[in-house]
Amino acid sequence: MKRAIIESRPYLLLSLLFGISYFFIKDSDFPGMYLMFWKGAAVGFLAVYALRRSHNFEGKLIAAVMAFGAFGDMLIEIDLMAGAGSFIVGHCIAIWLYARHRREKTAFSQKMFAIxxxxxxxxxxxxxxxxxxxxxxxxxxxxxxxVMAAMAWTSSFPRYRVGIGALLFVMSDLFIFAEMGFLQETPIPSLAIWPLYYVGQFLIVTGIVRTLRKELAIPNP
Structure with missing residues (x-):
């Protein structure tokens, strides 16, 4: 139990600390460079969590997904294209991970939803x-x-954790795009984007790590 607290919970707690607090300071006068690293730390600590809790190849893959997400969070504050590029790399790694863990049987309705x-x-x-x-x-x-979200939805990872997390990620980005259009004069994107994105990433990484540890018969205290 003590080892579990030392090895896993601090990283999740630090991620939650940065993730929740960022929502309240993102529109403040906090210095931009510090705010950028504050933002990146939220998902960055999820990458550390994945590395420390999953010691197989899949654990390294999901850690890489979170790391590129954290880089994307920071780079997007400097250059939109650079941030998008980092996220695309993360999506490609996630697609590879989900392709390695296909669900044996998928209902027709679930397949159609993913398609x-x-x-x-x-x-x-x-x-x-x-x-x-x-x-x-x-x-x-x-x-x-x-494609990342569709692969997550039809993977063998828990759908109502990893699949839902991926869909929240999709919704978050669609709100970003809506801010370039009909929602640009409203506060809705500012209220929705970060919570949907961060909760989505949190659900994805914790769902995958928990599954990987079960496959390796490692207790999850």
Whole structure:
């Protein structure tokens, strides 16, 4: 029990501390550079958690997904394209991870949901920005995002943890795109984007780590 507290809970607690507090300081006068690292620390500590709690190859993969997410969180504050590139790398690694853990039997309705998720997400992303020169880029990015979520939904990882977490990630990014369009004059994106994203990442990493530890017959105290 003591070892579990030392090895795992501090990283989750630190992640929660940075993740929750960032929501309240993100629009403050906190110095930009410090705020950027504060933001990155929230998911960054999830990467550390994954590394410390899962010692197999899949554990390294999900840690890499979280690490690229943390880099994306920080880079997006400097350059939107650089941040998107980091997230795309993370999505590709996640797709690889989910491809290694396919669900043996998937209901027809669940398969159809996963299949439709990709074109629907891409269409919504494409349709949202008022500046139509941004539409194609958002659609291309959302392809990687939606495939990641569809693969998570049909993987052998817990659907109501990992699958839901991936869908929350999708919703968060769609709110970012909506902020470029019909929601740009409203406070809704500012209230929704970070909670959906952070909770989604938290559910993904904890669901995967818990599953991997069960597969290795490692107790989860």
């Amino acid at each position: 439709l998720l990709v074109p629907v997400t891409m269409f919504i992303a494409w349709s949202l920005p008022f500046d139509r020169t941004e539409a194609l880029g958002l659609a291309v990015y959302s392809l990687f995002l939606a």
